[in-house]
Amino acid sequence: MIEGMGDFAAEWEAGQALVEQLRGVHSKIAALQAEEAALMTRLYETRRAEQIDLGVGLLYAGESASTEIGVALKMSQRSADNLIAIGLDLKHRYPTAAEAFAAGRIDLAQVRAIRETLANVRGDLLSELEPKIAAYAENADPQRVRRTARRWITEADPEGQAVRRKEAEAERYVDVKAADNGTTILDGVLPAAGGRTLFEKLREMACTQVCGEDPRTQNQRRADALVALADGTGRLTCQCGRADCPRAPFDAVAPMPRKALVQVGVSAETLAGLQDNPALLAGFGAIDADLARQIARYARFQIITDTDTDNAVEKGRGVKELTYRPTARVAARVRALDGICRAPGCQVPAADTDLDHQDRFDHDNPDNGGPTSEHNLGARCRRHHRLKTLADNNRNGWKVDHLPDREVQWTTPTGDSITTSPEGTPYLFPSEPVPPVTAAGVPDAETISPFIDAGPVIDGLMEMMHLYCTPAQRKAYWRTRRAKM
Template identity: 25%
Template sequence: MSKREAFHSQDDPRRLPISPPGTRRIPGFDGLWAANLDKDNLFTQIAATATHLYEQPPVSSSAQGLERLKAIARLHSMLDAAEAAVLADSYEYLVAETVSQGSQEPLLDDLGEFEEPVEDQSAYFYGVNRSDESLIRSSFVAEAAVALRSSERKVQDKLFFAEGLRHLCPDILDALSVGEITTRSAQEIVKHSQDLAPEDAQLMQQTLLPIARQATDSAVAQRARKMHERLHPKPIEERHKKSAEDRKVIYWHEANGMSVIQLHLPAEKALAIINTVNWHAVRNADPDDHRTEQQRRLDIICDALLDGWPATEGTPLKARVAVTIPALEMLADPKRALADLEGYGPIPVGTALLIAKDAPSFIKVLTDPWSGAAIDVGREKYRPSKALRDLLRSRDVVCRFPGCNRPAESAEIDHIDAWAKGGHTTRSNTHLLCKRHQMFKHVLGWQATYLPDGSVNWRSPNGMICVELPGSVTSVQNFDFEKEQTPMLPTIELNDRVRRVLGWLEPPEESTA
């Protein structure tokens, strides 16, 4: 199997909650006025932005160049929105025309004056139906690939995205057409709308659009995946079991005598393998060993598979796997509750409980039930620095630098306001940064400002602004980036049952009478 086939998208428009082709309304079907209005919405901003870029003088500074790049990025989004709309509408016209022609065939046969068209004879010979939607689609994709000078596989993915934008996520299309969000963020929202009910797909669109206007693509993708898992009509336990049955090993050959092996396996096993290999790669580092860390990782895997696991003393390694199990969600609906596997995302609670069964210790984490953000950790058995570290791992999930997905395991606590300048070691003045992005902040002039809602406002050396949310946040409904408004939470009744599950209620003392 080729790399292209191994990594090809499995997105399917039939899994989107939209009507079948040929039955969907597009502006052109509603008359010339609606078509012209839609055209203006799609292309006016493109023309204005392109004209503005054309009229600007040559770049004379880095800051000016970065602003120009932002405008170009917006232009890319606008063009992708226009391409998606034209692609979806063109396909809709083709299906409608084919259906209309098909409805006329019986009338033509009754006239008895026409011979069977050559195309119909060929269709009969090949055993296909010319009005079959899949055949129409494949022919259109081939034509569009010629027009776009692209491959059919890429155009097939573009058409899936286009139909999702046009017929399911009009608000996302509008935001993309004016450059408010990126194409990647729009793709993630459409992709994770598959298999959802129409009202849940709309909820995802409404929830993620405010995030997409502010956050990086990777942050939107992470939240879209989590939200999809929560809204999916089938419990994740059932889907996980079905997917685990499809576990497999795939390989393909590449140039220069190299090959690639791909493993498709449950996430908890993949993370355990990676953590174990990483632990050995760091532990066995030798100053005289000139191999890179990546080379050592691969050599350890090869040694384990071909020669047996490297000889070790004592008990087998127990790799650290962090799992967050939501107690309140388990109380509300155990079948729908999702746990979170650090470095991966949502997994079935049953799988999480199996992982936790052998855990040597537990950490209680208090989360905001509305936004999902971690806001406190149990401190009974940990020093404050340890408790703070645990809180930041649960709250931030990954490095807090814009667009960085390095897991909390490989990041370090960083003071937003420097310790040397009076900054305190508190949850409101600390976040997790990988070593590379700590260097960006402390050496290259990147500035971070903590906002009351838990987000961090980043400013680049040349004035680029980006708001980065904590990785544990799943909703920004109560966030206000401009006014720096802290979300106001309604009062929650914590009864004895909830307190007991959270470990906040001491067991009743036994009577000595």
């Protein structure tokens, strides 16, 4: 035997054993994911049946199950909603995929791929294709499953594909989610042509509206171009800083950017630069003090004091507390203090919520019902407003209690309990001051230079390549370039 071959063989066998062990673990996890989705679905169906019997409408019966799951498992309501939807589809539309999932032969990502591609397929075609696609998924990654399934569906029903495309386009959306360190993630589904139109517009702006000395990368320019389309300027401003920039005449006549309506809760000391406590950006969460002050440069201010403006307990009810709708001042204060929907796990900004009476308002005799006051109002999104109303009417098994200091205790039908605190209060009235940081202590992040600085000449060449070269020709060109490197 050649020296060293024995060691190599042993290492190879050890690697094979690890791969087999990894496959086994992955299969077990997939089977557990299937069991979890099935259990969530059973809970949803149980709660739905119970609530229908209690008179809840078919449209909303059972929707509180995902909030209950969120409390029990400390997971987001959206994730629970998605898993319940998957469980229902596996049970009623995709039996072969359900069996493979339960056995651990496919995982959750592959199930999502199957479900997304077959979502709008009619029943007779579904019964033909679902077993075939589920079997294919056992040996293919999710993206390959999607591509192959789309081809099979189009081949089997070219006429219906146009209908399915229109149905899918009807589900288009754009969403903005909070990310880390003062950034957001833009997520959306657009019609194919619209998506390409948007990207090409951003690429055109990034390539033609700044000079070759602009320090930003192409990715950064496209991101800034999207904001420019939204703020009304419709163009990029070159950041080269040169007095003789060839784009300066165009930049000089660019319209002023429109300022979006955003809500920020921040302490007066932080706003004045005396402290650097974080601020609360509605729908996002915590942002640093420097960003809060930047936003505040163009802001309108509403002062929220830490003294209770609602003195109904001491002086009796005022006339305004006997009306159903709160005054603008009370509404603003409640939303500022609560920050977001007060239900557990919900991130809907308070500005987009209903102001719900904890103790019910009596329309027939306001003196006997709960007042329209700061103490008795809380921010709740429409979904959790319904949950609270059904709880008050004993139709969903929940119990919702207001506690001192605006805390709210939510108790599920099975007795799990969680207490939520107002999110805005710690930002408006921080208990521990954060010392301010000098401007010199917060350096600007350095721009990472691209491998190729896309100046005017290179941008022009890239534009010509995209216009006159096929994808195959471009791939061949780059393969040749890499071989020479």
